[in-house]
Amino acid sequence: MNRIEQLFKTKKNNILSIYFTAGHPTLDSTVEIIKTLVEEGTDLIEIGIPFSDPIADGPVIQKSSQTSLENGMSLKLLFEHIKDIRKDVNIPLILMGYLNPVLQYGIETFCKKCNDVGIDGTILPDLPFDIYQEEYESIFDKHNIYNIFLITPQTNDERIRKIDNASKGFIYMVAASATTGIRQGFEEYQQDYFIRIEKLGLKHPRLIGFGISSRETFQHACKYANGAIIGSAFVSALEEASDLKKGVQGFIRNIQ
Amino acid sequence: MKYTVDKKGFYGEFGGSFIPEAMYPNIEELRMNYLDIMNSTDFKKEFKQLLKDYVGRPSPLYFAKRLSEMHDTKIYLKREDLNHTGSHKINNTVGQILIAKKLGKTRIIAETGAGQHGVATATVCALMGIKCVVYMGALDVSRQAPNVLRMKMLGTEVIPVESGNKTLKDATNGAMRDWINNPWDTHYIVGSVIGPHPYPDMVARLQSIISEEMKWQLKKQVGRDYPDYILACVGGGSNAAGAFYHYLDDEKVKLIATEAAGLGADTPETAATLAIGSPGVLHSCRTMLMQNEDGQITEPYSISAGLDYPGIGPMHSWLHKIGRTEYLCITDKEAVDAAFTLTQTEGIIPALESAHALAVLNKKKFGKDDVVVINLSGRGDKDMHTYIDIMQKKINI
Numbered sequence A: 001m002n003r004i005e006q007l008f009k010t011k012k013n014n015i016l017s018i019y020f021t022a023g024h025p026t027l028d029s030t031v032e033i034i035k036t037l038v039e040e041g042t043d044l045i046e047i048g049i050p051f052s053d054p055i056a057d058g059p060v061i062q063k064s065s066q067t068s069l070e071n072g073m074s075l076k077l078l079f080e081h082i083k084d085i086r087k088d089v090n091i092p093l094i095l096m097g098y099l100n101p102v103l104q105y106g107i108e109t110f111c112k113k114c115n116d117v118g119i120d121g122t123i124l125p126d127l128p129f130d131i132y133q134e135e136y137e138s139i140f141d142k143h144n145i146y147n148i149f150l151i152t153p154q155t156n157d158e159r160i161r162k163i164d165n166a167s168k169g170f171i172y173m174v175a176a177s178a179t180t181g182i183r184q185g186f187e188e189y190q191q192d193y194f195i196r197i198e199k200l201g202l203k204h205p206r207l208i209g210f211g212i213s214s215r216e217t218f219q220h221a222c223k224y225a226n227g228a229i230i231g232s233a234f235v236s237a238l239e240e241a242s243d244l245k246k247g248v249q250g251f252i253r254n255i256q
Numbered sequence B: 001m002k003y004t005v006d007k008k009g010f011y012g013e014f015g016g017s018f019i020p021e022a023m024y025p026n027i028e029e030l031r032m033n034y035l036d037i038m039n040s041t042d043f044k045k046e047f048k049q050l051l052k053d054y055v056g057r058p059s060p061l062y063f064a065k066r067l068s069e070m071h072d073t074k075i076y077l078k079r080e081d082l083n084h085t086g087s088h089k090i091n092n093t094v095g096q097i098l099i100a101k102k103l104g105k106t107r108i109i110a111e112t113g114a115g116q117h118g119v120a121t122a123t124v125c126a127l128m129g130i131k132c133v134v135y136m137g138a139l140d141v142s143r144q145a146p147n148v149l150r151m152k153m154l155g156t157e158v159i160p161v162e163s164g165n166k167t168l169k170d171a172t173n174g175a176m177r178d179w180i181n182n183p184w185d186t187h188y189i190v191g192s193v194i195g196p197h198p199y200p201d202m203v204a205r206l207q208s209i210i211s212e213e214m215k216w217q218l219k220k221q222v223g224r225d226y227p228d229y230i231l232a233c234v235g236g237g238s239n240a241a242g243a244f245y246h247y248l249d250d251e252k253v254k255l256i257a258t259e260a261a262g263l264g265a266d267t268p269e270t271a272a273t274l275a276i277g278s279p280g281v282l283h284s285c286r287t288m289l290m291q292n293e294d295g296q297i298t299e300p301y302s303i304s305a306g307l308d309y310p311g312i313g314p315m316h317s318w319l320h321k322i323g324r325t326e327y328l329c330i331t332d333k334e335a336v337d338a339a340f341t342l343t344q345t346e347g348i349i350p351a352l353e354s355a356h357a358l359a360v361l362n363k364k365k366f367g368k369d370d371v372v373v374i375n376l377s378g379r380g381d382k383d384m385h386t387y388i389d390i391m392q393k394k395i396n397i
């Protein structure tokens, strides 16, 4: 069974998912970050593939992406770094990034490689689900890679149902009408959206992400979904940490 | 028509709509409505009226007698440089502001490189009394100070983009991020035939006024409604798209487009996307891109800020692939030489972008009786500082 599937079978609430950009803050910090996150009880990890033009990201992740590229990170090197990760890590791992680096790597080669090293899923924000279904789904299926889709406060109910039907694993609920970033609290429209989605009774579990930055926002999001995803706030903490391991520990302990 | 976009928004394998979900409702709204709006009598009437009284269309088709004698052929210049604000860009912004109004939008965003599209957008927003925000790479803000000040004088907020290499590509990222953050009231006026479907098709249609006029102007001046050749420069490809549009299916008309080769298509300092690029996805469409083997977009270079883009409209990727259009590389030097030649034989100072189309005259021999139309996409006012630097030998070309 795909590890994503497994996670949602065994845990229904307060699922903590962490995003960080591979190759940031230093080129070879990726594995240490993953291992520490697992030790601290993180349920799911999204490893960011850096891209030169991350249009759905705010300043923090943009900057981490740029630093990572300057450090020399690439998809090839990332696969190299995580090739033995399954010796120590059992939680689901997802690669998140923009379509172009994956296209240049080759979709089929990419999916096969993901399966080889033990990646369970992908999040590709600029791959819309209709194009995915038409052109790529069979390849992802063949290698048992779950491609996760996003919905936003602007996505209408009819489309959400379509996405729900096409989904595997979980649905990524983008919390805000915004790019990624650190925000305090939630506005009324976000609250309304959380309630609207809860009432739809979707088939798939949901994680809420974008703007989740603290214990308070994490706990609040968890009331309306199976868990939440923290990105920018974690990346920012890594940026500031003088000791990587302690930085990760401190951040996660503050959330949980 | 054989070469236009298909139902799903593709030109062959190129184009489409590779958008984050956050942009879907706005793009879908535009896709569902743009053709109905553009075909409505209301829109047509208003658009035509503004193009005539405000932009100053039709733009003349000028027989360049001395330039023709020099090259022993018949050269006609389609004078988009005489449009209000100085380039073809205004054809698109007038059209899109009307579409935005019909969609009930109250805020406009745009990206700009050299500032021509930014000025054209700021202008129509001033005209309609609509709030306007233009994203411009921080490097371009400092390089193109006069256009920044024009936009500000027009009441537009200019936001310098500090990410990436701080040029046109980053400005486009900035505008897209703005749209994700402001999905309720905003229309994004994309400046060329790039971006997700329906932008490439919509912008091409709005620019197609160029070849529409060419038809009757040629009929009147030459006695037949088609030329033998049409020459245009390509950045994203909108002036070329407009100049080619009504002749795409007419295979006897030969189409030549020029990419900016910068210091040479075989050097790293180039913007010749088709010459050195490969297919990929950037700014929500699948098209030819300048990129490294890891799929990271590389930074282009050209003396002309308007051609300094690491991609090209999907329509051009397709026309290139199937061979309907010939794409040539023009270096900085070839463009600058052509600009000085036009200035001194015809008394017209062209934009550096347009000079890349003029430079074909020195690369290709045309027949004595060939009718060659060159799309003079813009005037050189904005490039005077570069021309002055060249004359004063402050920069070496």
Ligand SMILES: Cc1ncc(COP(=O)(O)O)c(C=O)c1O
Residues within 6 Å of the ligand: B087, B088, B089, B113, B114, B115, B116, B117, B191, B192, B193, B233, B234, B235, B236, B237, B238, B239, B240, B305, B306, B307, B351, B353, B354, B377, B378, B379
């Ligand atoms: C005068 C002029 N010509 C051409 C271009 C290139 O754009 P496009 O290829 O969309 O016509 C620009 C862009 O700024 C321009 O200002």
